[in-house]
Amino acid sequence: MNNKNDFLKSKTNPTEKLKNSLELKGLENIDKALKDGAARLNQLGIPVDDECRLQIERYTNYPKEKIFQDKIREDRFKERFDYENRNKSLGEQFEKLKTAFLQKHLSEDFIICRTTFFDDVFNGIDNIILDKKSGNIVCALDEVCDIHSKRYEEKRQKVLDVNRMGGVKIDYGFQFNPENKKIDLTPIKNIPLFFLGLNEKSVKDCIKQFGSNNFQFDQGILTYFIQSLKYQADLLNNVCPKNSEVSKRISDFQKILTEIINRYNLQQNKK
Numbered sequence: 001m002n003n004k005n006d007f008l009k010s011k012t013n014p015t016e017k018l019k020n021s022l023e024l025k026g027l028e029n030i031d032k033a034l035k036d037g038a039a040r041l042n043q044l045g046i047p048v049d050d051e052c053r054l055q056i057e058r059y060t061n062y063p064k065e066k067i068f069q070d071k072i073r074e075d076r077f078k079e080r081f082d083y084e085n086r087n088k089s090l091g092e093q094f095e096k097l098k099t100a101f102l103q104k105h106l107s108e109d110f111i112i113c114r115t116t117f118f119d120d121v122f123n124g125i126d127n128i129i130l131d132k133k134s135g136n137i138v139c140a141l142d143e144v145c146d147i148h149s150k151r152y153e154e155k156r157q158k159v160l161d162v163n164r165m166g167g168v169k170i171d172y173g174f175q176f177n178p179e180n181k182k183i184d185l186t187p188i189k190n191i192p193l194f195f196l197g198l199n200e201k202s203v204k205d206c207i208k209q210f211g212s213n214n215f216q217f218d219q220g221i222l223t224y225f226i227q228s229l230k231y232q233a234d235l236l237n238n239v240c241p242k243n244s245e246v247s248k249r250i251s252d253f254q255k256i257l258t259e260i261i262n263r264y265n266l267q268q269n270k271k
Helices: 004-012 014-044 064-080 083-088 090-106 117-122 150-164 200-209 215-239 245-263
Strands: 110-114 127-131 137-144 168-177 182-191 193-197
Touching: 014 090, 014 110, 014 200, 064 083, 064 117, 083 090, 090 110, 090 127, 090 137, 090 200, 090 215, 117 168, 127 168, 127 245, 137 150, 137 168, 137 182, 137 245, 150 193, 150 215, 182 245, 193 215, 200 215, 215 245
Parallel strands: 137 193
Antiparallel strands: 110 127, 127 137, 168 182
């Protein structure tokens, strides 16, 4: 709630009480789903916390000096961004929502986790998506919650520019060997950057529905996400340098997205 009037309104209006109750329940369901997802990722050797965020201090194969310096920088940014109260932010709620949602529906094809806070701040990446069949990271995700805004247009232009210049780098990434299931903690570069956007109302609606097993609603959101990524992949494939590393990754991602669209009957954009 943004102010005192909103608080008073929720105390007297039964509809507002129900909305707040559903939202709180949805956030609890998201946290539980992330915790379960984190347990699975850690079993694979991917060092994440209970919110599926990669942790710098667990990259023990990295030089100690880098870990020490980057952790200090990360902690300073956490103070600046009021990290302790992050769950009140709509952006944080959406980041957790989309991670849990994509894990729920696409874990057959992908390993999905959140980047370290360091990579989130310094490299502008929220999520890593890795193809289980090839073992390659196919893309990185950023997010935006105000899709009819200047910030949305700036983020769209950023995605075009970054991919034209060879994609993003991830300081704290990983590779996956599909044959022996081994995880190698390593920096990655030339990763295609995509973004997912929902407006505030849609984010709130998704939170309230999370865990309700509403197939039609989930199908609509999944269709929206996948079609958005497919549209971006098609666009980026035409603007990125041909035969570049980032272009190859985009082409691989296009093929996977087409398979998912056909498998789950996501042909029509329902959102």
